[in-house]
Every structure is written in C-alpha cells, then in structure tokens.
Amino acid sequence: MVACVRCVLPMPPYFTAFSAFFRPFSKAFRRPWHPLGLLLVLALWLTTLGNVPLWRSFWALTDSHGLRTGLGLLAMGVIVFAATTVLLSLLVWPRWRKPVGVVLLMVAAANSYFMTAYGVVIDPTMMANTVQTDVREVRDLLSGSMLMVLLLGVVLPGVWWWRQPVQQWPAMRLLGRQLGLALLALVLMMVVIWASFQDLASTMRNHKSLRYMVNPFNTVYASGRLLVGQTTQARMSLQPIGEDAAMVSSGAAGAPPLIVLVVGETVRAANFGLAGYARDTTPELRQLQTSGELTYFSNVRSCGTNTQVSVPCMFSHLGREAQAKNDIPYENLLDVLQRAGMQVLWLDNQSGCKGVCDRLPNFGNVASTLNLKDPTLCPDGECFDEIMLRVLPERLTELEKSRPAGKAPVGTVVVLHQMGNHGPAYYKRTPADMKQYLPECRTNVLQDCPAQDIVNAYDNAVRYTDHFLGQTVRWLKTQKRPTAMLYVSDHGESLGEKGLYLHGMPYMMAPQEQTHVPMALWLSKSLKMQSGWEANCWQKQATDALTHDHYFHSVLSLAQVKTRWQQPELDMFSACKAKPALRG
Numbered sequence: 001m002v003a004c005v006r007c008v009l010p011m012p013p014y015f016t017a018f019s020a021f022f023r024p025f026s027k028a029f030r031r032p033w034h035p036l037g038l039l040l041v042l043a044l045w046l047t048t049l050g051n052v053p054l055w056r057s058f059w060a061l062t063d064s065h066g067l068r069t070g071l072g073l074l075a076m077g078v079i080v081f082a083a084t085t086v087l088l089s090l091l092v093w094p095r096w097r098k099p100v101g102v103v104l105l106m107v108a109a110a111n112s113y114f115m116t117a118y119g120v121v122i123d124p125t126m127m128a129n130t131v132q133t134d135v136r137e138v139r140d141l142l143s144g145s146m147l148m149v150l151l152l153g154v155v156l157p158g159v160w161w162w163r164q165p166v167q168q169w170p171a172m173r174l175l176g177r178q179l180g181l182a183l184l185a186l187v188l189m190m191v192v193i194w195a196s197f198q199d200l201a202s203t204m205r206n207h208k209s210l211r212y213m214v215n216p217f218n219t220v221y222a223s224g225r226l227l228v229g230q231t232t233q234a235r236m237s238l239q240p241i242g243e244d245a246a247m248v249s250s251g252a253a254g255a256p257p258l259i260v261l262v263v264g265e266t267v268r269a270a271n272f273g274l275a276g277y278a279r280d281t282t283p284e285l286r287q288l289q290t291s292g293e294l295t296y297f298s299n300v301r302s303c304g305t306n307t308q309v310s311v312p313c314m315f316s317h318l319g320r321e322a323q324a325k326n327d328i329p330y331e332n333l334l335d336v337l338q339r340a341g342m343q344v345l346w347l348d349n350q351s352g353c354k355g356v357c358d359r360l361p362n363f364g365n366v367a368s369t370l371n372l373k374d375p376t377l378c379p380d381g382e383c384f385d386e387i388m389l390r391v392l393p394e395r396l397t398e399l400e401k402s403r404p405a406g407k408a409p410v411g412t413v414v415v416l417h418q419m420g421n422h423g424p425a426y427y428k429r430t431p432a433d434m435k436q437y438l439p440e441c442r443t444n445v446l447q448d449c450p451a452q453d454i455v456n457a458y459d460n461a462v463r464y465t466d467h468f469l470g471q472t473v474r475w476l477k478t479q480k481r482p483t484a485m486l487y488v489s490d491h492g493e494s495l496g497e498k499g500l501y502l503h504g505m506p507y508m509m510a511p512q513e514q515t516h517v518p519m520a521l522w523l524s525k526s527l528k529m530q531s532g533w534e535a536n537c538w539q540k541q542a543t544d545a546l547t548h549d550h551y552f553h554s555v556l557s558l559a560q561v562k563t564r565w566q567q568p569e570l571d572m573f574s575a576c577k578a579k580p581a582l583r584g
C-alpha cells in the first residue's frame, strides 16, 4: 500500500500552480468559525434549501405574483429564519454541535422529500406513524430520488458542517452571546409578524397545511406532542371499561358464534366497485350482495387518515373527537369481548395492532405473518393477505385448546388485519396472476408513473381485497356454527388528486378520498336466526351517515355482547333490537 501519493509521485507543475493559487482562500476558509457565524449559516440553509416544499407551496397559493406576494414571501422567509436562529441558539452547544446539526439536516431533507414526493405534511400522527414503522414499510419507500435528496441534503452539507473548525470560547461568554442572538432574532420575528400580520394570519388560516410544512418546527412540535401524550399515558393506570359485559341470552341458543372482523388497509370508497365506481373492482362481493347475503354501507367515514389513529380509534368506545383529545389509557373492544367470555384472535399481515391487541392472552392469540414462508403466498418475503386464511384454521384449533377446562365456549372473534392497499408500492399487493388492470405503476415514486398506471395498480389491490373477502366468506360458510364477517377500511388514500398522494393529512383538512371508506357486512343464515333480529334490519342503515365511531358499539351487538357502555345511537343494529309494535 502506498501511504502518501505525493511522497512517491512528482506533482506536475500545473498542479503546484493550482494549489498555490487556492492556498490563501483555503486558509481563509480553514480559519476557525465565529460560533454564531456558523450557527447563522445553518439557519440560512435550513430556511432556504431545507424548506423548498414550503416556499413552493407558498408561491403556488396565488396566480398573481406581484409585489404583495413577493413581500409576503420575504416576510415569511425572515420569520422562519429568525425562528430557526432562536431554535439553533438554544440547541447548538459546543459538545453536541456536530450531531445536532446533522440531525437537523436529516430532518429537513427527509421531510422535504416526503412532502414533495407524496404531498404529505408532518403532524403528530404522521410522527407516531414514523416511530411505529417497520422494515417492510421503510423498504417500500426507498428510491433512487430519495437517496439523491439524502446525498445532497444530508451527506454533503453534513460532511462540511462536521469538518468546520470553530473558535473555542469560554462557556459564559458563549452563553451570553448565543442567548443575546436568540433575543435579537425573537425581536426581529415579532416586528415582522406585527408588520405583516393581516396578510399572514389570513394565509395561515386559509391554508392550514402550511403550518405543518415549516422544517424543522413541524418535527419538533410533533415529537413534543407525541412525547407529552405518551408520558401522560404511561403515568396513568389502565382504565377498565365494560366491567359488566355479558353475552345476550338469545332465545335460539346454539353453537357459539364466530365473528370475523376484517380491518382493511388504505381502501377508499371511491375505487370500490360496490360504491358505484366505474370499474367493477368488487365482483365477488357484488355476487354476495345480489344474492342478498351481503350489505354494503355506502356512507362511512374513517376516524383518522392513518392506521396509527384509525385502528385504536375503531376499537375504542370514545369516538373520533373524544379520542383525539384523550390522554387516558382505556381498555378497548377486545377487552370487553373477552370479559363477556369470548375468545379473541388477532391475525396481522401488517405492521402490528397499534396497541389494540396488547392484552390478549399469550396463547397464540396474536399472530403475525411477518416470518411466514409460503412459496405461493409469500413469494418475496412479504405475504399476500390470503396467508391469514391459510393459517386461520390451525390458529383457531390452538385457541380452542387454550380455553380453560370446564369453561363452556361462548363465541370467538377473529380480527384479520390486512395489508390491503398499503402504498406507495400498490403493485406488490396483488399476486401476478390476479392483475386485472394493466399497465401498472411498478415503482414507489408515484410521480414517475402516468396517473392511470397508479390507479391500475391501486384497483388491482382493491380487487384482491374483494377476492380475499370472498374467500373469507366461502371459508366461513364451511364452519358449522353461526358466522359473520364485517369489513371496513381504516382510512382512504389520495392518488394524485390536488397533488396529494398516500394518506395522513391532518383530519380537519383531509380530502374525502382519505376519509370516505368502504364497509360491508355478511351474515350466515344461522347467525341471523340466532340473533333473533328482524330480517335485514341492518339494511336500514346502508345509506345512513356512519363512522368508525359506530364500530365499537355495533360489533358488541354483532357478537351478542351487552354492556352499559354500549350507546344505542352508535349501534348500527339498534333497529334490529326495536321492540315490535303492539298489535292493537
């Protein structure tokens, strides 16, 4: 090995002249930085290049790019720069100057990439999703353009930042100067806000998404909210609900019922055949509907716009609004079902149950498909949803064995948590021989695909969910006990409408593509008889406005469980229990 190239090879004369020319400059650049100077360079980078999506959105708010728009942009720029300076003055201290700078560069670059690529914004629920992600989800998001953004936005400036020498100052002097700078920046920010208040306030009010686009404050705020929420929850003990839960003694007692709850993923009603979509993406469900076995609920809204919010909310008794403000850890629907004596099984083909299945007993009541190897259903290490039906019979036998001896079975509830239409790699959700609509978008960088190819890949996945639900019903029909299946998607998806992709917009500004979800119910004849309900009474709600708020209360009825925690006004089956009018 040659340790020093220059020691061995003679340098050509032009190289010597070249280095001699640049030596004074490089010396100037190698001179240690004034600590506040370096801090302001980082603030300037984060404000400008670290916030490109914010400035692009701000510029696109109006078509008339006159002096007023320019001044507004300038005012906003000064405010963000001043606020970033305040933040850096408080965060960047000699001991951790280097890592803090690199972390902030990473935050700005990653946020900018996802905001530009998918039109998402960074709020507390998006942060919660990020924290709970898994390897499969991260792999689905990796792309060449993402690596390029990370190289230009993190690696190059990060190496530069790491290598800069900085003047060593006594601690008190640095503290005084840095806090002084923070104060100065704060005053500057106040003055500009005061001067531009009217325009700025109305812009921020009318375009709420902008406030979640300011890097790195969106991340700082979201992490803070998440941390406070989690600490508060951790400090409180779990609150029981449904302590009085018991099975309804129906007149026609029989075999214990088996209820399958399919928690769908990212399917929006707009692309669901039964919802009137131009393409028949749900032929199998349509057949069941035509034969009068299945009811489609056409007006259902989700609780959240991402899995992290929607799934716990569906199983909670609180409902969307109360759940959004709630910091108290409550038990959920599964705890109530178990308290009534039912056995509960959670099969997961996704990134976990988001805390919902935490208290199911450890007898294989929770099973993930993550490590299953099936050449047909898990060809590339990721399993198609049908894998859950493959393992279900065996799991149910195990569950049955775990029932304490002498305890009579009262019923079973199985939750199938689908991979469904999880994006952006929709094409991965359908087996090759089931692709109906071609060509498909076969990349996770959705903007690189023609709009129709994205829709094709998405619709193929909807059609596969239809097939999965059809298979589930066919299997349930083979069971010699009363059975039911309730399917509902956790949230919808944007497929490029208004420049938005994927999901996760804050609820108050979410487009309806992200909140209008499909829901379908199938009941076996024996369950209908066992329940003693009036024929098709649930169909009265088929076009009514329903939400995930109805889920907790309606599943209790479906499972024949009663508790004082059930609210009749949120029970889809209320009409079924109405006392028949007295004959006069």
Ligand SMILES: [Zn+2]
Binding pocket: 265, 266, 306, 307, 308, 490, 491
């Ligand atoms: Zn989801």
